[in-house]
Amino acid sequence: MTVNALDRLSGAFSVLNTNARPEAGVFISALTSAVSRFSITTPARQSAFLAQCAHESAGFSRFAENLNYSAAGLAATWPGRFRGADEQPNALALAYQRRPAVIANHVYANRMGNGDEESGDGWRFRGRGLLQITGRGMYQRCGEALGLPLLEQPDLLLQPEQAVLSAAWFWKSNGLNALADAGNFEAITRRINGGLNGLAERKALWLKAREALE
Secondary structure (H helix, E strand, O other): OOHHHHHHHHHHHHHHOOOOOOOHHHHHHHHHHHHHHOOOOOHHHHHHHHHHHHHHOOOOOOOEOOOOOOHHHHHHHOHHHHEOOOOOEOHHHHHHOOOHHHHHHHHOOOOOOOOOHHHOHHHHOOOEOOOOEOOHHHHHHHHHHHOOOOOOOHHHHHOHHHHHHHHHHHHHHOOHHHHHHOOOHHHHHHHHHOOOOOHHHHHHHHHHHHHHHO
16 A cells, blocks of 8 residues: 555544544554455545444444343334334333343344354354444354454454454455445445445545545
8 A cells, every 4th residue: 555545544534533542543554454455445445444334333432232222222123023013112122121132142043143042142243343243154254264263252353453354354255345336335335234224424424534535
């Protein structure tokens, strides 16, 4: 990466690093390595990548999924599980509210390579890293790609360097470079989020990153 390209990448990160994390230097070093390793090398790719990472991590301040839901939050997020016929939180939502591990083990059971609710895999392999690597299967694939023992040490993705690398791995392995080249930001959002939650904020961050990378 040229000096000018590195300066622009650093500038874009600084614009989106709204919480002024003290690890900014670590992030820049990790970003430099990750974008080269996973071919996130053009302004179009880097701006989309940084914007999505900034949104998912609350301005590079949160590296783990927040599952501390209220009953109302559970009903809104998983209505099929936690909303009653009266459109209000059901008994399960009232029993599980504000119990993050219990919630994770329930909603992620028997999915994404996880075991059943009693296995604890839902909580053990909850979303971590800048783009929320989630589920035993994805932790295994990511760990193999990065040479990290993520099944044994999932909290490695809470470290800034590994949080960035895991996000870049997810980005490339899910074909997001091609979508960034095409400017298809909504399709990128769907692949990361499963829907279009937070799209307005994601687009605002994308614009800021594009301006910084010009």
